Amino acid sequence: MFSHLPTLGVGLGFREPFKSDLFLNRQQVDFLEIVAEHYLDAPVQKQQELELLAAHFSIIPHAINLSLGSAEGLDTDYLGKLAALIKQLNPPWWSEHICFTKAGGVDIGHLSPLPYTKEAVEVLCRNIAEVRRWVDVPLILENITYMVTLPGAEMTEAQFLTEVVERADCGLLLDVTNLHTNAVNYGYDVRAFLAQLPKERIVQLHFVGGHWHDGILIDSHSQSTPLEVWELIDEVVDCASVKGIVLERDENLPPFGELAGELQKAREIGRSHGRWG
Ligand SMILES: [Fe+2]
Numbered sequence: 447m448f449s450h451l452p453t454l455g456v457g458l459g460f461r462e463p464f465k466s467d468l469f470l471n472r473q474q475v476d477f478l479e480i481v482a483e484h485y486l487d488a489p490v491q492k493q494q495e496l497e498l499l500a501a502h503f504s505i506i507p508h509a510i511n512l513s514l515g516s517a518e519g520l521d522t523d524y525l526g527k528l529a530a531l532i533k534q535l536n537p538p539w540w541s542e543h544i545c546f547t548k549a550g551g552v553d554i555g556h557l558s559p560l561p562y563t564k565e566a567v568e569v570l571c572r573n574i575a576e577v578r579r580w581v582d583v584p585l586i587l588e589n590i591t592y593m594v595t596l597p598g599a600e601m602t603e604a605q606f607l608t609e610v611v612e613r614a615d616c617g618l619l620l621d622v623t624n625l626h627t628n629a630v631n632y633g634y635d636v637r638a639f640l641a642q643l644p645k646e647r648i649v650q651l652h653f654v655g656g657h658w659h660d661g662i663l664i665d666s667h668s669q670s671t672p673l674e675v676w677e678l679i680d681e682v683v684d685c686a687s688v689k690g691i692v693l694e695r696d697e698n699l700p701p702f703g704e705l706a707g708e709l710q711k712a713r714e715i716g717r718s719h720g721r722w723g
Contacts, residue, residue: 448617448649451584452538454504454690455722456713458705461695465495467702469502474706476722477504479692482540483511486527500535506650506690507532507540511553514573514587515546515560529580538689539584539649541619544570544610559592562599562606567613574614586617586649591624591665595632603628604642617649620686622678623665623694627656630663636678648686653679653712654694668697671708679712683719691716 455476458468468475478499485496499505509528512520532540545557560566577585589607601609611618620643629636655669671693682688691712695705716722 447615448584448647448689449687451617451649451689453722454506454538454650456709456716457506457690457692458709459508459692459694459696460499461699462495463699464702464705471702471706472502474709475503477506477690479506479508479541479694482507482509482528482531485531486524496535504537505535506537506692507535509540509542510557511547512542512577513546513548514542514570514577515544515558515566516548516573517569518548518550520573520576521548525577525580532581532583537583539586539617540581541586541588541650543588543590544607545590557590559590559594559596560606561596562601562603564600567606567609570610571614574616584617584649585614586619587611587614588619588621588652589624589628590621591627591631593662602642604639608642608644611647612644616647618643618647619650619652620648620682621652621694622682623652623654623656623671623675626672626675626678627663627665637681640678640682645686648682649689651679651682651688651691652694653691653708654696666697667694670700670704671711676711676715680715680719683715683721688716688721 457477457479458475460478460480485492543557547554547557625636653671653675654667655671656664656666657669693708
């Protein structure tokens with residue numbers, strides 16, 4: 447069902463500080479992911495930056511503040527701007543998170559987890575149906591990390607993610623680091639979790655490393671990718687027809703050569719499973 451999507455290969459989450467290095471290492475990056483919010487209501491120089499990037503790379507818009515899990519519905523002003531950006535870029539797919547970031551008119555400023563309930567599934571499906579009235583590009587949904595779990599769960603997280611993507615007919619952006627982080631912090635078996643996910647819906651992966659603080663693994667996007675995450679990537683790329691993988695480094699940016707080394711490692715994993723060249 448997502449098999450018709452093109453293979454993009456190995457991508458990088460674009461961050462302004464490494465713009466020059468990106469162009470100097472152009473051949474190592476197959477595509478870019480941009481944070482959509484950086485280009486909504488953007489000043490002229492950001493719009494020019496986007497035009498420059500789009501002239502040289504395929505670009506996947508990654509939204510973080512649509513708040514698909516908001517029971518009150520979506521901010522249509524925001525949705526209209528996001529839809530215009532996606533239309534401008536004309537990507538093969540775009541992505542958002544399975545979470546909420548707005549409630550009761552308040553912008554929480556954080557990707558917040560939803561309760562694993564049928565009602566939350568209904569809310570997501572209703573909001574995604576509204577999104578489809580504005581955007582006809584395939585939507586893939588990302589699993590988040592969380593520091594709290596909400597009471598009243600009627601299913602497991604893996605069942606919830608599966609129910610959402612199947613009912614809303616979306617692809618899955620599996621953040622392998624998020625999966626690893628939650629498994630470590632909540633002590634669950636990551637392989638058992640993976641086994642429950644609908645592999646045929648996994649379109650794209652995210653990966654990066656976080657840091658430890660007081661015995662908790664923090665999803666800080668600030669370190670190189672740990673061995674456990676590389677092993678998981680290898681397993682997922684083996685069993686799912688992944689179309690693209692994106693390194694999502696935000697903090698503590700290293701020399702670009704280190705990022706390029708991680709991209710090369712991801713390239714070799716995909717190549718070994720015949721996913722990309
Ligand atoms: Fe992510």
